[in-house]
Amino acid sequence: MKKRIMTMIFAIYIIFNSFQFNTFASVDHKDRILFISSYNSSFPVFFQQIEGIKSVLTDKNSILDLEFMDSKRFYQEQNINNFYDLLNYKIKNSPEKYDAIMVGDDNAYDFAMKYQKELFNDIPIVFFGVNDIQKALNSKSKNLVTGVAEDVSARDTLSVATIINPKATNILAIGDSTETSIQDVKSFYSQKKYFPNLKFSDINLGEFTIDDFKNKLKNIDDNTIVIFIAAFRDLNGNPIDFETGVKLVYDNCKQPLFDLYLHGIGSGLLGGKVVSHTAQGKVGAQMVQKILTGTSVKDIPIIDKSPNKYIFDYNMLKKFDINQKLLPADSIILNKKVTFYDNYKNYILLLLIVFVIMMFCIVYLLRSIKIRKRAEKDLVEANVTLGSTYEELEVSSLQLKAQYEKIQIQDEKLVHVKESYRLICEASTGGTWDFDLLTNIRLFTDSWYTEYGFSKNDFLKIKNWVQHIHPHDKGIFLNYQRLIKETNHEKYSCEYRITMKNGEYRYFVEKCIVVRDDKGIIERIAGSHTDITARKLQDIKIRKLAYHDILTGLPNRAYLNKKLKIALLNCSKNSLCGAIIFIGIDNFSLINEYFGHETGDNVLIYISKILKETFEKSEKVFVSKVSGDEYVILIKELSDFDFVRNYIKRILKVFEKKLIIENNEFYITISMGIAIFPKDGDTVQRLLKNADTALHKAKELGKNCYEFFDEVMSDVIMNKILLQSSIRKALENNEFVLYYQPQIDVITGRLCGYEALIRWISPKYGFVQPDKFIKLAEENGTIVPLGRWVLKQACDFCNKINIKNEDKYVVSVNISPIEFMQYEFVDTVKDIINKSCVSPNLIEIEITETSLMESFDINIAKLNVLKEFGLSIAMDDFGTGYSSLKYLNLLPMNVLKIDKSFVDDIANNNKDKNFIDIIIIMLAHRMGLKVVAEGVETEIQRSVLTSQGCDKIQGYIFSKPLTEINAIKYKTNFTTKL
């Protein structure tokens, strides 16, 4: 509410004020003033005067009427009168009276004074621009008149002129005949007393024509200071306007034109201390204002000193090359070409300062921005780095946390582990120790002392560890210590024996871990001692087993290889170094067969023992057992070949004596193969092979002899070995076939059976006869499976040949002594015959006399079993071996086969032999044996054998051995052979 009332009061106040203003404005009184100028409006002074007046008496509060006397141009009386009339008319006919009259310059003053009463009665008159000072001052006595005298500053102007032109000797004033000019010239001359060194003169245009005036001007010399006062009227009274007058003087005068009035500066005058009409007008107007506002005219004194100023024209200063420094300090320079810089110097400076400040600020800001940007960038980067670092830290923190937790867990574990470690150390079978080389402190666990029977007081002894080591192992231990020092490994181990407190040697394995510094210098060694005595002894045992024959305890082939290798290494190429003697026990298998393996083993143990005893004293001889019944004696450092023969003799001597084992007497013979090294081989394998070859050769030569190896032997044996290998493969490849040679019953002349004879159709060797491979097959054992195959084939053939019930064709099969000696021979034969479903009495086995003799009792037992089984037993090649009729009587035989050599004797008509044949056949018949003659080729042989009572004949006379097909054909086509 209060706010509303206040607003209303304010509005009313505004409206009231507006109203009041408008009321006064409509009745506003303006003072009416008349200004009378001595000149016309084109005179330059006028504008300055009016400017001064208007600056005080503005249009707002006064009305200024103007009247021009134009007395410069029209100085005649008529003009003054006309002007009076005009003015009089105007004043009389004007409804309004003037409040004040202002008059400018002398002519207007004179007019006003002359007609004051008629025209300006009771109206205050203010004058200015009156040059005649006295006249002006005299106005004091007049009613309602006051004003400002126009006092030119001639002295000051002349002083400046002499400063500018110090060389001047003359001063010249240029005037005319106008009232103002005359006064001013008068004033000029009044200065003479102040410038005694200068000659004062003047040129009055009023006394010359224009042309003369010009000439006068042109003749002014440079030592003259020229002061322009006026040039308005010439000799002829022709008026010249101010501008034209100034131009006239300026164009013809070479000197600078000093001046006493402001007008003309800018039109060619230089200047000086000049009268300012503006200032005079202003002072006059101020007087009028005072009067109009109530001040009495009498109280306003006349001013005789006009307010003049030093004013100069810039262009003239330049033209006359006047140094501005010569001018008074308060001088005003007009018309100076003000450059933009001059005009706005301060602004520019300010702007410059602002600009500089701004530039500085900009530069500073830019720099700050740059720094800030860089800082920002750095900050961003730092932030990113910090971010990633933070993340890393966070991850690290998490990891650390996890690790800390792990460590905590591990700490707990460590406590357990430490405890476990302590317990393990204490409970371990060995002992652990720790040796700090920096502090030289050795620690041994309690268990170590307990384990090895030492007390802690024995520490001093332990220090001299090497003393306790077995003499044989000291070298090993010192080498182990050297390795630790000289190499840079972490772990080492060494096995050695050490004496216990009780003096017993025990095997230790010492394992250690070595801690080194950066330079590899050992700082600490920690390790363990483990008692490995049991294992070591076991190892020794195992090694012994690995290198010794279990049965006899002699070094085995592996040991021999080792020894031989060393011997060969120590052997120079061209010298005689040593020999190996390969010993094979002749027919050792027979001992096994006859007396059993146990006896055989005992024989071997005994032979080993005597060989060992014979040579054990000689360090140069090494006896080894390389297979079941084979020995190798290595003789090292052989200096002479005869030494080998000596050794051979010593060996042979060993076997000269009979051996008595388990109450059995044995005459053991041996065969030997000898190889000399390096001549016969420089490698273990080659040397052993060659000695073995020589042994083979010795056996081939009938055993119980020795052979030295030579290269030819090697070839033969090589071929033999190749052939043996081929035989083995031939059986797998079905390269063998059976041929069948018919046997004819002598009495009936009928075919009674066949002998199965093996043939080898080899892709490599062609058609091979049995005498070329049977022996080899016997030697390499192939004869056993081969014999089984033959028997099986023969049974099959027997089945094929005996088709009818009445057929009783007997098929005889050769049995090798090796086959026969087989423990399971009997069972094998029975099994094959049973499986082939052939009648056993249609199968005959032929066994050689020799093989029967070698394992007599056993063979008899075997033969009895087979005979009981139903087989026919034939003794083959009778007459070539023991041919002992005594033995024959003991043998369970069915057939006696007379060897071809006996049959051949028939042809030779050897009567003695024939006699023996007759006796044999007779005795055989008495023993119930059938007699078969083989190899019968001729009719004579057949007839002789027939006449001698031979039962059957087999030979080329009837047929050569036939293939199975041909044999069957033979039977089919057979006709009685009588």
Ligand code: C2E
């Ligand atoms: P063996 O048992 O004395 O065989 C008789 C040998 O005399 C056979 O030689 C046979 O072909 C040959 N022969 C027979 N009649 C005459 C003749 O009128 N004149 C001549 N010059 N020879 C005649 P083969 O077949 O060469 O056999 C030789 C030896 O090979 C056999 O002698 C036998 O000991 C052995 N043999 C043959 N086959 C086998 C077999 O399958 N097993 C075994 N272990 N040895 C066999």
